[in-house]
Amino acid sequence: MKKKLLILSSLVILNASSINLNITNDTLETNLKVDIPQNFSIRGDALYNDKKNNYYSVGFQANGVINPNYSNTKFKLFVDYVYTKKNSALPIGMGIYDNSLFSNSQYSLFANAEIEYAPTVLSFRDAKRFLSSRVEFGISPIQNAKLFVGYRIISFNHNYGSNIYGGVGFKF
Numbered sequence: 173m174k175k176k177l178l179i180l181s182s183l184v185i186l187n188a189s190s191i192n193l194n195i196t197n198d199t200l201e202t203n204l205k206v207d208i209p210q211n212f213s214i215r216g217d218a219l220y221n222d223k224k225n226n227y228y229s230v231g232f233q234a235n236g237v238i239n240p241n242y243s244n245t246k247f248k249l250f251v252d253y254v255y256t257k258k259n260s261a262l263p264i265g266m267g268i269y270d271n272s273l274f275s276n277s278q279y280s281l282f283a284n285a286e287i288e289y290a291p292t293v294l295s296f297r298d299a300k301r302f303l304s305s306r307v308e309f310g311i312s313p314i315q316n317a318k319l320f321v322g323y324r325i326i327s328f329n330h331n332y333g334s335n336i337y338g339g340v341g342f343k344f
Contacts, residue, residue: 189213192341194322198222199335211235215250219326227326229254244272252288254302259328261302263290271312280312282320295328303327308339316343 189207193200201219208214212234219227231252238245248267254260265288271280290302303325310320318341325334 190341190343192339194324194337194339196335196337199337201337203341205233215252217252225257227254227256238268245270248286250288254290254304256328258297259295259299259302260297261290261295261299261328263288263294263302263304265289265304280315282308282310282312282318284308284310284320284322299328301329310339310341317341318343 190203190205192203194203195201199219199221201217204216206214212232215229215231215233217227217229229252231250233248233250235246235248238247246269248269250265250267252263252265254263265286267284267286269282269284271282285305285307287305288303290299292300295302304327306322306324308320308322310318310322312318320339320341321336322339323334323336327334
């Protein structure tokens, strides 16, 4: 079973459209997105920390443009399955991405924000509810790479992981 899971994970990573790596003093988080046709994506997230309280999620995302004449601001709607050692949930979320900040700059500056929530009926095992949000600001020095800082809150029944983080991302 582990061998099949490793092969499947390798195939997903090789087909990734973008990969982000977020680092704090006690956590390492990887975000992965695989684009599929018609503005849809499969997304995954793994957060490892030194307390062995790891966090994993996999989900489905729909992407769109808010104003067709202004395609730099995009919205996303998504549903994830979130799993930790003691909790799991099926949150529904939304987000917005804008890469036109200071568009007269020689580099592309961007902002990204997401929020997702699962009430009691969509929270399982020991979880009574789930809330996750993140905000990121960054720069793309070249078209397929970005550097950013962000703040994330992950909360099941208590605050699971609120951190300021630095990150690097690549788009393929």
